[in-house]
Amino acid sequence: MKRLLFTLVFVLLLCSTARARTITDDSGRTISFDAPFTRIISLYGAHTENLFHLGLDKQVIGVSPGENYPAAVLSRPTFNARDGVEKFLAAKPDLILIRPMHWRAYGGLWNALARHGVTVVSLQPGSIDAVYGYWRALGKLTGREMQAEYMIEDFREGVRRAENRLATIPMGERPGVFFESIHRKIATFSPGSMPLFVLEKAGGVNVATDAKPRHGTNIANYGLERLLAKGGRIDVYLAQRGTMNDVSVQDIVNGPAASRIRAVLTRNVFLVDEHLVSRPTMRLLKGIDTVFQILHP
Template sequence: MNKQSKIISVFLVIFIITILAGCAQTKPASTPDNIMVVDDLGKEVKLKEPAKRIISLYTGHTENLYSLGLNDEIIGVSDSESFPPSALKKQSFSYREDAEKLIAAKPDLVLIRTFIANNYPDFVNKLETAGIPVAVLYPENVDQFLQYLKKLGKLTGKEKEAGELVDQFNSQLKKIGDVVAKIPQQERKKVFFETTKDITTCTPDSIAAFILEKAGAINVAIDAKAVRPGSTIASYGQERLLAKARDIDVYLVQKGEMNKTREEEIYLRPGYQAIKAIQNHQVFLVPEALVSRPTMRLLDGIAEIGRVLYPDYFKTV
């Protein structure tokens, strides 16, 4: 091979290497439908890429999307938003209205909860018939909540941020646990937690019961049974409640859309004067959003109840 042929060969090799390198750099990082989660109905929700136009029809979803750092991606929210304040500026949608309004907004993901799927199936069917992915998600306990955060992260391209939220939640739980561990058993308060004014409470496997436990409370209604399979609401009744009247140190009332009872009303209920907490003026209202809504603010709920029950121990939390 002469000198000129060698030079041409070298240039050809360099040219081929350059072409191959360029192809490697432009190769797509993902393939179609490579994002998939199984929602709470057992349905596979598939996306070609992370959702960029999201409509959330549940306040908990909205709050968690913001916690993941999503703002511009949220193009619509429910008509009952309260937190964060910026969510109130988003366009609102309702599952009680015709689905056409939502379809016209061209979302690439709609987030709903099981209540909507069970009670408004035609609304959901219209969305899916129009080719809009619908994810039905509603964690009933804290373990499910942490898995739910990861599913949200996968659907929105925020898996790293979701993992950080899970770590943060567990880390804060440990710190609170260290505080509660210092409270002597004889100082632990026995608590009844009212969810609605017709004397319902939370089931032992619910998020609210978890909050009570982590705040160091002894739940006097640990024997509560769900009103129906899959529900975290339990009917307790006045007779059962008054049978434990002398044991109830603190009477907590969840205040929200389901229960708008005022504190003074509880003191005036017939028969309630027998309850130890009523006699000692130990009735407290706690926001539903902090004790039952599956968001990172559950940590605030634990701290708030902890300060009610054990102010000396929780003053630094």
């Protein structure tokens, strides 16, 4: 009943607004459009995953190399920012979704595509609050505003369930955690980042609250000296594993002076899939459950 009422109100609201739509992307550009985009090339796995969640599997005509979730993306042609203009134009997209790093690195390509009438939008949220705006932007671009609101509602409900579960665990029983982002740099995550949101909702206590963001990213350099200084407070050592951090448990336990870290001595070193903790998708809820099971077996 609640969702039905929400749907009716939302439809009335849409009918009362002007047809032209506008968003501001993460490169600071204002994009205006009159109708939803229907032929989309997505060059970031999170974009693709969210588009499929919004029910846009038929509208996604291309993805970036290496994507494998959901499984249907395996049948899509792949595109790369290093591909020439002609390959993109041959697919006849009306929208290409990228990240800010792509916008900065390949500006010539995007400007050339824009001259041929292809809209290019750069999006990548860095915090949970920004994720909601990101999902709404995807919904507006594709005419799935209501579905985007459902995503937000479902995500918030999942977070509430995690918080209710956590309420049964006293603060004194919540382990101190170092959450590694990049092993070779001995880096962790910035305050307010998605991985630390996952850690908090899973009932872990971040021991690296003094970490400073690097170049305005979610990555925060930490260093061996500070890590070892906190070693006695690290009950669990977590590391995201994936393209950003191709690491093994052995890499961590064999690191310099690792024996000064309590989690190494007690064999509480674990890896977690970066897709579950670092991407702005509904799978962050699975990340919370996964980390909870590690911290509170």
